[in-house]
Amino acid sequence: MKTLLVAEFREGKLRVKYSQLIAFAQQQGSEASMFLVGSPGDLPQFNGPLYLADVAKYGEYNPSVHKQLLLDVIAKEQPDQIVFHHSSYGWDLAPRIAVALKAAQIAEVVAVEEGLPVVPVCNAKLRRKIKPTTAQTVLTLQAGAFGLEDDPVGTPTVVAIDADAAGKVQCTGYEAAKIEGVDLTKSEIIVSAGRGVGKPENVAMVQALAKALGGEYGASRPVVDAGWVEHNRQVGTTGSTVTPKLYVACGISGAIQHLAGMKKSEFIVAVNTDKDAPIGEVANVLVVADLKQFLPVLTEKLNAL
Amino acid sequence: MNILICIKQVPDMESKFKINGEGNWYDRADLAWRMNEYDEYAVEQAVRLKEQVKDADLTVLCIGPDQVTETMKKALAMGCDRGVHIADADSYKREPIEIASMIAGFAKDKNFDVIFTGMQSQDRGSAQVGVMVAELLGIAAVTTIVGFAYDNGTINVKRELEGGSKALVTTTTPVVLTCQLGLNTPRYPTLPNIMKAKKKELLTLAADAGSVGSRQETAAFYFPEKKGGGIVLEGDAAELADKLIHLLKEKTGVLA
Ligand SMILES: Cc1cc2nc3c(=O)[nH]c(=O)nc-3n(C[C@H](O)[C@H](O)[C@H](O)COP(=O)(O)OP(=O)(O)OC[C@H]3O[C@@H](n4cnc5c(N)ncnc54)[C@H](O)[C@@H]3O)c2cc1C
Ligand SMILES: Nc1ncnc2c1ncn2[C@@H]1O[C@H](COP(=O)(O)O)[C@@H](O)[C@H]1O
Numbered sequence: 001m002k003t004l005l006v007a008e009f010r011e012g013k014l015r016v017k018y019s020q021l022i023a024f025a026q027q028q029g030s031e032a033s034m035f036l037v038g039s040p041g042d043l044p045q046f047n048g049p050l051y052l053a054d055v056a057k058y059g060e061y062n063p064s065v066h067k068q069l070l071l072d073v074i075a076k077e078q079p080d081q082i083v084f085h086h087s088s089y090g091w092d093l094a095p096r097i098a099v100a101l102k103a104a105q106i107a108e109v110v111a112v113e114e115g116l117p118v119v120p121v122c123n124a125k126l127r128r129k130i131k132p133t134t135a136q137t138v139l140t141l142q143a144g145a146f147g148l149e150d151d152p153v154g155t156p157t158v159v160a161i162d163a164d165a166a167g168k169v170q171c172t173g174y175e176a177a178k179i180e181g182v183d184l185t186k187s188e189i190i191v192s193a194g195r196g197v198g199k200p201e202n203v204a205m206v207q208a209l210a211k212a213l214g215g216e217y218g219a220s221r222p223v224v225d226a227g228w229v230e231h232n233r234q235v236g237t238t239g240s241t242v243t244p245k246l247y248v249a250c251g252i253s254g255a256i257q258h259l260a261g262m263k264k265s266e267f268i269v270a271v272n273t274d275k276d277a278p279i280g281e282v283a284n285v286l287v288v289a290d291l292k293q294f295l296p297v298l299t300e301k302l303n304a305l
Numbered sequence: 306m307n308i309l310i311c312i313k314q315v316p317d318m319e320s321k322f323k324i325n326g327e328g329n330w331y332d333r334a335d336l337a338w339r340m341n342e343y344d345e346y347a348v349e350q351a352v353r354l355k356e357q358v359k360d361a362d363l364t365v366l367c368i369g370p371d372q373v374t375e376t377m378k379k380a381l382a383m384g385c386d387r388g389v390h391i392a393d394a395d396s397y398k399r400e401p402i403e404i405a406s407m408i409a410g411f412a413k414d415k416n417f418d419v420i421f422t423g424m425q426s427q428d429r430g431s432a433q434v435g436v437m438v439a440e441l442l443g444i445a446a447v448t449t450i451v452g453f454a455y456d457n458g459t460i461n462v463k464r465e466l467e468g469g470s471k472a473l474v475t476t477t478t479p480v481v482l483t484c485q486l487g488l489n490t491p492r493y494p495t496l497p498n499i500m501k502a503k504k505k506e507l508l509t510l511a512a513d514a515g516s517v518g519s520r521q522e523t524a525a526f527y528f529p530e531k532k533g534g535g536i537v538l539e540g541d542a543a544e545l546a547d548k549l550i551h552l553l554k555e556k557t558g559v560l561a
Contacts, residue, residue: 010466061472063446086432088466091424092448095436098402104520105401107431116524122428123318126331129525168445169476177469189559213559225487231469238469246559253318267557269549274319275539281532285552288539298546305550305560 003030004079006070008089009038009055011174018044021083023146028112030081034156035073037066047154051077053161061089064167067096072163074101079136086140094140104132110145123255124278143237143260181232182216184240189215192235192262193223196251196272196291200228205295206250212302213246220252236261250291254279271295306361306478309417310351310385311408311435312344314369314376315428329523330397331428340376343423345491346484350453351421352384353489357455362386364417368407370394374507381502382494388505393512399519401429405437406517411510413442418478419460424449424485432483439481446481447474451488 005021007014018034025032033049037058043050051073058065070093074082082097084090086108098105109117110127117139118129184190191210193203203223210217219229221236235242237257247265252258254270254277262268263282270283271291280286287294316322316336323332340348348365355361365385367373370393377388391407393399399407412420422435432448439446451471452463464472465485494502536552538545554560 011470088449088464091432092436092446095401095433096440096446098433099437099440102520105431105433106521107401107433120430121526122316122322122331124529125318125322126324127525127527127529128523129527131522131524132520133522134520168480169447169474171464171472171474173473174466175463175471175473221486226490234469237467238465246553246557267553267559269553275537276321277319280535280537281529283535284556285549286535286537287545287549288537289542289545293542294545297542298549301543301546301550302560 001028001030001081002077002079003028003032004074004077004082005032005034006082006084006090006093007034007036007038007044008085008087009036009042010060010089014038014042014044017085017143018046019148019152020085020141020144020146022046022152023148024083024141026148027146033077033079035070037069040158043156043158045152045154046156048156049159050156051159051161053163060171061092062167062171063092063096063169065163065165066093067100068163068165069161070097071100073161081136082138084138084140086142090140094138098138101136101138102134103136103138104134105138106130106132107140108142109139110142120256123253125276142256178231181230184216184218184233184235184242187216187242188244189213189246190218190235190242190244190262190265191215191248191250192218192220192252193229193250194220194252195222197223197228198251198292200226202292203228205291205299209248209250209295209299209302212299213248215244215246218242220258249279249283250295252279253277254281306354306358306418307416308351308354308361308363309412309415309420310344310347310363310365310380311420311422311438312348312365312367312376312380313341313423313426314338314367314373315341315426318427324526324528329526333397338372338376340379341423341426343425343427343484343486346486346488347421347423348380348383348385349489349491350482350484351419352492354419354455355384364389366391366408366411368393368404368512369396374509377507378499378502379494381505381507382499383492384498386505388507390507390509391512392509400521401431401433402437402520403517405434405441407512408434408438409441410513412438416479420479420481422481422483424483435481435483442479442481444479444481445476446483447476448483449485450482451485453482453488
């Protein structure tokens with residue numbers, strides 16, 4: 001089996017998570033090559049052929065250009081699988097490749113069981129194992145689902161590539177993440193509010209509990225998007241990644257993008273009315289309760305200690 | 306402007322799911338249904354674009370069984386002008402490429418300037434349909450947008466990237482845009498608009514799924530094994546609080 005791994009480069013830097021792609025190929029015992037629109041001065045640690053288009057010439061992500069560069073490599077290399085991260089780069093480019101190749105695309109692979117990829121359904125409450133019926137398959141891997149024990153080592157054999165392509169979509173620059181205000185990554189105790197708080201007034205219950213525990217309050221994305229809590233308190237892939245001693249998730253379902261930001265916390269308590277909420281998978285204690293009733297009682301008892 | 310918005314009807318994610326008889330999807334009985342969250346942002350952005358340019362026609366399209374027209378009515382009440390329901394009781398089994406082919410088949414001779422979709426559906430979550438529609442139609446696509454501005458044929462959007470940074474992207478029509486959470490705050494349909502929506506055109510077309518065959522099959526559909534090991538506490542609030550405080554004292558140093 002031959003696997004082509006699609007690595008990423010952004011804002012002048014190679015994205016280090018390419019090791020997850022290598023881990024996937026190794027787990028499959030597959031021969032691997034890599035594709036990158038990047039810089040000859042910032043190469044991945046990888047033993048194998050690296051098809052490299054120089055970012056100085058092709059620029060950072062332009063869908064049509066990257067598609068053409070990648071399709072040329074696929075035509076030459078004839079891989080059985082083309083593997084991306086399930087990321088803003090991967091989920092944008094992968095379907096374009098799948099359509100061009102008329103190949104099955106399987107998104108957000110979390111595991112491979114009996115040789116077949118497995119993906120989450122309904123916020124990870126269910127799983128689906130998929131059998132592709134095309135010769136080639138396009139896969140995107142869920143962040144963190146595959147990993148190497150040690151940092152990757154090796155030196156790639158660089159094969160410089162070129163293509164003639166232009167596209168109507170132009171990236172004109174980047175806007176950095178806002179980072180002023182509280183820095184949750186430094187907090188030892190975090191109590192976060194999820195959509196289960198129901199209305200902005202109830203965020204106060206979460207704040208009160210955080211105070212009673214001597215910690216900070218955070219939030220899941222919908223609570224931030226709604227403007228109930230400021231963005232620098234958002235936990236997850238598009239917010240902060242935190243590792244406190246105690247994380248209390250109040251009315252948070254446990255979507256993968258939230259879990260990615262807090263699952264390495266030392267001790268996790270979840271308060272949720274849904275006993276089957278996926279947050280239960282990472283929680284040391286799941287309190288099945290309505291947070292509106294439970295949080296005030298807990299806060300009062302803590303304050304009385 | 307001619308604008309298409311693709312929406313999907315999905316179950317409430319807090320539902321208690323069961324596996325269907327065929328063993329290839331969740332059982333559709335006894336679930337509460339709603340508009341895919343990401344698609345609400347798509348509908349809202351389209352309505353705002355119409356408010357800006359005035360001269361625009363908004364078609365909302367949904368593929369699914371008859372019950373999806375309930376969700377389509379919400380999109381009409383939010384401000385879409387007409388609905389197109391592609392009736393397909395088997396839509397739950399279809400892969401993104403099949404859904405995308407049906408959408409592209411409908412859109413191909415209608416000259417839509419902008420096609421809005423959600424970045425992903427909450428149940429299937431493949432994040433494929435929007436981009437595939439664009440590729441099948443041979444037009445541009447920008448995914449995961451959290452900012453949108455239109456000015457005389459030019460579209461400036463912000464694409465969300467990992468870690469909270471954003472790419473500033475410029476493109477022109479025709480284009481497919483896939484909408485991410487937080488793009489805007491979707492409006493609640495008002496009662497007068499709900500009444501008005503009842504009179505709007507809602508056309509049902511028969512599904513023509515012949516064009517693209519399936520490229521994958523469901524080999525198994527199941528609940529993930531509970532790794533758990535976590536303690537589950539249930540009962541009266543005061544009792545729960547005592548138990549939790551006891552556990553925090555026993556297992557963590559935070560109350561010391
Ligand atoms: C590319 C991308 C990036 C993302 N980045 C992030 C990110 O950085 N951070 C993030 O959080 N999300 C992120 N998301 C969104 C994520 O997928 C989920 O939509 C989000 O985490 C859900 O937030 P929630 O758990 O608060 O809400 P929901 O999923 O709606 O869950 C609400 C929970 O509250 C419970 N509940 C309801 N009422 C009560 C009550 N009275 N008492 C107790 N419990 C109650 C419900 O049972 C449910 O489990 C991202 C998504 C995408 C696609
Ligand atoms: N059955 C459907 N009918 C109309 N649009 C759909 C359907 N399924 C998916 N879409 C659109 O495609 C987007 C991405 O879906 P998916 O690729 O399944 O994650 C959704 O947010 C919708 O905008």
